[in-house]
Amino acid sequence: MDLLRRRLVARGLAAALGLLGAVGSAAVLRAEPASIVVASTTSTEQSGLFKHLLPLFEAKSGIAVKVVALGTGQALDAARRGDADVVLVHDRPAEEKFLSEGFATKRQDVMYNDFVLVGPKSDPAGVKGHDVVAAFAKLGTAKAPFVSRGDRSGTHSAELRTWKEAGVDLAAAKGDWYRDVGQGMGPALNAASALNAYILADRGTWLSFKNRGELGIVVEGDKRLFNPYGVMLVNPGKHPTVKAKEGQAFIDWLVSPEGQAAIASYKIGGEQLFFPSAGK
Amino acid sequence: MPSLHLEDLVLCRNGTTILDGLTAMIPATGITALIGPNGAGKSITLRIIDGLIAPTRGRVRIVASAPVRRAFVFQRPALVRASALANVALALAPLRLSRAEREARARAALARVGLADRAGDPATRFSGGEQQRLALARAWAVEPGLLLADEPTANLDPAVTELVEALLAEMAARGTKVVLVSHNLGQVMRLAADVLVLAQGRAVEHGPARAILTAPQRPETRAYIAGELPWTSFAAVS
Amino acid sequence: MLQTLDDTFLRLATLDRDVLAIAWLSLRVSMSAVGIGLALGVPAGAFLAVAAFPGRGGVVGLLNAFMGLPPVIVGLVLYLLLSRSGPFGSFGLLFTPTAMVAAQAVLATPLIAALTRQVIADSEAHLGEQLRSLGLSAPRRALALIHDTRFSLVTTALAAFGRAISEIGAVLVVGGNIDGHTRTMTTAISLETQKGDLSLALALGLVLMGIVIAVNGAAALLRGYAVRAFG
Numbered sequence: 001m002d003l004l005r006r007r008l009v010a011r012g013l014a015a016a017l018g019l020l021g022a023v024g025s026a027a028v029l030r031a032e033p034a035s036i037v038v039a040s041t042t043s044t045e046q047s048g049l050f051k052h053l054l055p056l057f058e059a060k061s062g063i064a065v066k067v068v069a070l071g072t073g074q075a076l077d078a079a080r081r082g083d084a085d086v087v088l089v090h091d092r093p094a095e096e097k098f099l100s101e102g103f104a105t106k107r108q109d110v111m112y113n114d115f116v117l118v119g120p121k122s123d124p125a126g127v128k129g130h131d132v133v134a135a136f137a138k139l140g141t142a143k144a145p146f147v148s149r150g151d152r153s154g155t156h157s158a159e160l161r162t163w164k165e166a167g168v169d170l171a172a173a174k175g176d177w178y179r180d181v182g183q184g185m186g187p188a189l190n191a192a193s194a195l196n197a198y199i200l201a202d203r204g205t206w207l208s209f210k211n212r213g214e215l216g217i218v219v220e221g222d223k224r225l226f227n228p229y230g231v232m233l234v235n236p237g238k239h240p241t242v243k244a245k246e247g248q249a250f251i252d253w254l255v256s257p258e259g260q261a262a263i264a265s266y267k268i269g270g271e272q273l274f275f276p277s278a279g280k
Numbered sequence: 281m282p283s284l285h286l287e288d289l290v291l292c293r294n295g296t297t298i299l300d301g302l303t304a305m306i307p308a309t310g311i312t313a314l315i316g317p318n319g320a321g322k323s324i325t326l327r328i329i330d331g332l333i334a335p336t337r338g339r340v341r342i343v344a345s346a347p348v349r350r351a352f353v354f355q356r357p358a359l360v361r362a363s364a365l366a367n368v369a370l371a372l373a374p375l376r377l378s379r380a381e382r383e384a385r386a387r388a389a390l391a392r393v394g395l396a397d398r399a400g401d402p403a404t405r406f407s408g409g410e411q412q413r414l415a416l417a418r419a420w421a422v423e424p425g426l427l428l429a430d431e432p433t434a435n436l437d438p439a440v441t442e443l444v445e446a447l448l449a450e451m452a453a454r455g456t457k458v459v460l461v462s463h464n465l466g467q468v469m470r471l472a473a474d475v476l477v478l479a480q481g482r483a484v485e486h487g488p489a490r491a492i493l494t495a496p497q498r499p500e501t502r503a504y505i506a507g508e509l510p511w512t513s514f515a516a517v518s
Numbered sequence: 519m520l521q522t523l524d525d526t527f528l529r530l531a532t533l534d535r536d537v538l539a540i541a542w543l544s545l546r547v548s549m550s551a552v553g554i555g556l557a558l559g560v561p562a563g564a565f566l567a568v569a570a571f572p573g574r575g576g577v578v579g580l581l582n583a584f585m586g587l588p589p590v591i592v593g594l595v596l597y598l599l600l601s602r603s604g605p606f607g608s609f610g611l612l613f614t615p616t617a618m619v620a621a622q623a624v625l626a627t628p629l630i631a632a633l634t635r636q637v638i639a640d641s642e643a644h645l646g647e648q649l650r651s652l653g654l655s656a657p658r659r660a661l662a663l664i665h666d667t668r669f670s671l672v673t674t675a676l677a678a679f680g681r682a683i684s685e686i687g688a689v690l691v692v693g694g695n696i697d698g699h700t701r702t703m704t705t706a707i708s709l710e711t712q713k714g715d716l717s718l719a720l721a722l723g724l725v726l727m728g729i730v731i732a733v734n735g736a737a738a739l740l741r742g743y744a745v746r747a748f749g
């Protein structure tokens with residue numbers, strides 16, 4: 001009786017181990033439908049846009065889209081290594097460089113949104129208005145607390161361009177007031193919220209961001225805050241593993257009337273986040 | 281059956297000399313008892329014979345017509361956290377037996393020490409006496425040509441001591457050479473044919489048990505048997 | 519703070535199937551990694567405890583240091599190896615659960631090996647002389663000692679599981695935190711924190727802690743029962 005019980009326990013243990021192994025191999029061997037990897041930006045992922053778009057595309061095409069959200073710079077680097085099939089980013093100069101290096105043969109406009117300058121609602125630096133360059137100049141002079149992404153993202157590039165246009169020499173002016181957090185849009189907004197600091201953010205992430213604290217939009221509507229997104233298929237000539245057919249299908253859908261309508265229909269709190277711009 | 285030639289064994293550890301030129305010829309039959317005070321080097325000698333420790337100098341020659349299977353019974357039995365049967369079977373692992381043969385032999389050995397009905401029980405939960413019986417069953421099962429026993433009854437009650445002594449005697453009668461370390465001189469008298477007396481890492485006297493225990497020739501032996509202390513000052517007395 | 523906690527429990531009550539899928543992926547990945555870690559680490563640790571060879575002290579020291587491997591570094595190195603441009607790029611494993619299993623296995627194996635070595639060395643101090651006197655070969659002795667310490671090794675496996683399921687650095691880099699594919703509990707928590715949805719992040723954190731506690735509890739029960747049955 002005693003021995004029998006022990007045998008049962010031993011069998012149970014063996015079965016549990018076997019199950020564990022089976023679960024493990026299932027994780028490894030699970031058959032995948034056709035899928036592509038899209039390297040994109042934290043702003044598109046964290047704004048929830050992909051969660052809105054991808055089910056529509058997947059239902060239509062049967063192609064699964066896996067989005068890896070990185071800064072624009074990292075996203076392009078991942079594509080350079082051949083780890084993505086499609087890139088969807090928002091830093092025009094960096095995109096042009098990517099093209100000139102031959103990692104893609106064509107860039108297409110997809111959509112745009114805009115950046116907003118976010119800061120304390122009380123606006124201690126007095127920058128409220130519609131002129132972002134003037135606002136940055138004031139921030140630089142007042143040395144008002146400011147949080148920078150500092151991660152080579154498209155938003156980071158836009159911020160650096162604006163400092164330049166405002167005539168603020170960051171290298172010289174940098175100090176305690178300028179916090180370079182080296183993270184994505186969300187963490188940077190969290191930091192700004194904690195420090196009650198100014199920050200340049202994309203509207204999409206700002207709208208979907210929940211931990212706002214005392215922050216609000218202080219500058220918007222400047223045409224220099226225009227933030228265009230481009231999409232590129234990674235050149236199969238550089239990386240033969242690129243799934244060109246499926247990747248192109250995704251791009252074609254994004255710029256098609258159907259895809260463009262889907263982008264336009266994504267709203268948070270009644271507010272449209274991205275504006276279609278294909279073919280414009 | 282093997283006879284053992286201990287040839288000028290020297291063992292030094294951390295600057296102290298534990299064995300200091302131990303030389304003896306242990307006969308091929310019966311039970312040989314190693315006696316002597318603590319620190320004389322008895323346990324170390326058993327371990328050198330078994331090959332568990334390499335001497336600094338000298339060697340042990342085991343003289344026999346065929347390779348000799350050895351078994352060791354320690355003062356404190358070391359058992360694996362498994363059933364009694366598995367512990368005995370583990371000792372049989374090097375013997376290249378079939379699974380069925382191994383189990384049969386292990387069960388027979390357990391039966392011999394009176395643990396047949398405990399075969400499936402966890403060995404580490406046995407009482408001290410049961411654990412030592414199990415250790416003896418493990419030695420019994422391999423049918424050794426040479427059994428080294430290091431104070432096997434030091435921690436046991438009289439009933440288990442009697443069983444252990446009976447087992448040692450039976451193994452010796454069946455042709456196993458037994459080398460026994462013991463401080464129990466009554467036990468030595470009951471079991472041993474010959475006695476080798478060690479003191480300070482040397483063999484001081486070797487002869488028939490009765491002769492040595494009743495009429496020791498050497499002062500070291502007399503002192504040990506009489507329980508004279510302190511042993512270390514003895515050299516000065518002589 | 520109180521408001522966040524309030525929200526957290528509300529969110530906990532309404533967690534959907536997505537969260538279950540993420541939790542299941544975390545569990546699968548970390549258990550597979552621990553499985554691989556046990557298969558490699560236990561024999562390696564037992565070998566180190568039983569065998570004597572020159573340089574053993576150095577290997578043990580290195581192994582103990584490897585217990586503290588930074589997950590991000592492991593992730594980065596694996597990323598470079600598995601990248602299409604890396605030496606194993608042709609397998610296309612980057613941004614897959616397999617890559618995450620591999621990364622966590624790299625983290626778990628040295629931990630398991632080092633803890634196993636310690637456990638077995640303690641057992642060897644007690645049993646080693648007896649086993650050697652039985653004339654058993656080194657692998658057989660190692661096996662007997664593994665058997666002897668099997669209940670302690672459960673704790674080792676749990677420690678490795680805890681390290682695997684709670685790390686984010688490695689799975690984020692090699693998995694890519696892809697929604698519905700490689701998003702684990704930790705990367706999801708990080709993402710929700712980044713989005714500023716602290717109550718959801720906290721709710722997910724509670725789920726993760728629940729998983730860890732449940733696995734530990736199940737192992738403790740199993741172990742308790744096994745100890746009673748097998749000594």
